[in-house]
Amino acid sequence: MKKGGIVALVAVLAAALFVVLFVTTLSPSGDEDCLPSGTSVPSAGGVPAGSFAKPMKTGEAQLTSGFGPRWGTQHNGIDLAGPIGTPIYAYADGVVAKAGEAQGFGQWIVLDHNIGGRVVSTVYGHMFPDGVLVKVGDRVTAGQHIANEGNNGDTTGAHLHFEYHPGGWAPGNAVDPAPFYAGAAEPGSGAAGSGTPGSSPSTTPPAPAAPDVAVSANGAELAALPAAVGSEEHFQVDTVRVARAVHAKFPQITSIGGWRADGGGFDDHPSGRAADIMIDNWPSEEGKALGDQVKDYLWANRQVLQIEYMIWRQQYIPSDGEPNVM
Ligand SMILES: [Zn+2]
Structure with missing residues (x-):
């Protein structure tokens, strides 16, 4: 995913809630490697086959951040800190679904497992x-050394960010991995870890907010943006939908823009996939509160609205990574 240079762009647009949508499709799967992948040799995982291993050894990792609300958004995993290069282990037997660059993560790995007949x-x-x-x-295999800890992407120190997604990876379906971490075995210990939650002081995560906009695939049932608020011309369909949904929910917002032919070297404006939701008098308490409400609304609906990332008050908020302050 290419999003270079957005930071500089948004510095100019500090007064806007800047929303960018997934319009272009992601690169087709399988294009990473056209050659036969050869034999991948499962190295000894250090825990029995079919078992479960902690992603880092407890003696080498410190839990520095838990799952839950953080910085006004949701922290989708747990952070395990240790020195750069500390080994990271596969939680369970499985297949590598993604490995490479990911927004906010530097590099990431996503493993798909079959646990009790369902995908995790x-x-x-x-x-x-x-x-x-x-x-x-x-x-x-469970406990296999798959990576070494880094300090890449949006981080303030070396750590592993670890997430657990029942049903398979999607941006909004992570649950607190701490109980699963607690139930898993020490990598290399030979012990059989459990794939069910172990005892953990962590609380049950709140259920993801349900979409509260009735939007169809093309947003046709939403009223068009009034000309006085902004023009839909040149917007991609997903951008039109976001503009209409925000206008319907927040009629007090007087200006929604985002398209310009010259993006100043950035693609998101000329391609029509960015919306600038202008907040009047944004540094005031009222302005901040309104912008926060719009941001929370869009965050809650980020999947149905196909939002890739938002920027609001110097905070970069990707839908599938970690937020960071710019
Ligand atoms: Zn994290």
Whole structure:
């Protein structure tokens, strides 16, 4: 995913809630490697086959951040800190679904597992490129050394960001991995870890907010943006939908823009996939509160609205990574 240079662009647009949508399709799967992938040799995982391993050894990792609300958004995993290069292990037997660059994570790995007959994905983030030891399609075993810890992407110190997704990876379906971490075995210990939650002081995560906009695939049932608020011309369909939904929900917003022919070197404006939702008098308490409401509304509906990322008050908020302050 290419999003270079957005930071500079948004510095100019600090008064706007800047929303960018997924319009272009992601690169087709399988294009990473056209050659036969050869034999991937499952190295000894250090825990029995079919078992479950902690993604880092407890003696080498410190839990520095839990799952839950953080910085006004949702922290989708747990952070395990240790020195750069500390080994990271596969949680369970599975297949590498993604391995490479991901917004906010530097490099990430997503593993797909079959646990009790259903798909579960685990995510490992913030590695450097040379810390990713597997590639898409590789089979891995529980406890296999798959990566080395890094400090890449949006981080303030070396750590592993670890997520647990029942049903397979999607931006909004992570649950607190701490109980699963607690139930898993120490990598290399030979012990059989459990794939069910172990005892953990962590609380049950709140259910993801349900979409509260009735939007169809083309947003046709939403009223068009009044000309006085902004023009839909040149917007991609997903951008039109966001503009209409925001206008319907927040009629007090007087200006929604985003398209310009000259993006100043950035693609998101000329391609019509960025919306600038202008907040009147944004530094005031009222302005901040309104912008926060719009941001929370869009965050809650980020999947149905196909939002890729938002920028609001110097905070970069990707839909599938970690937010960071710019
Ligand atoms: Zn994290």
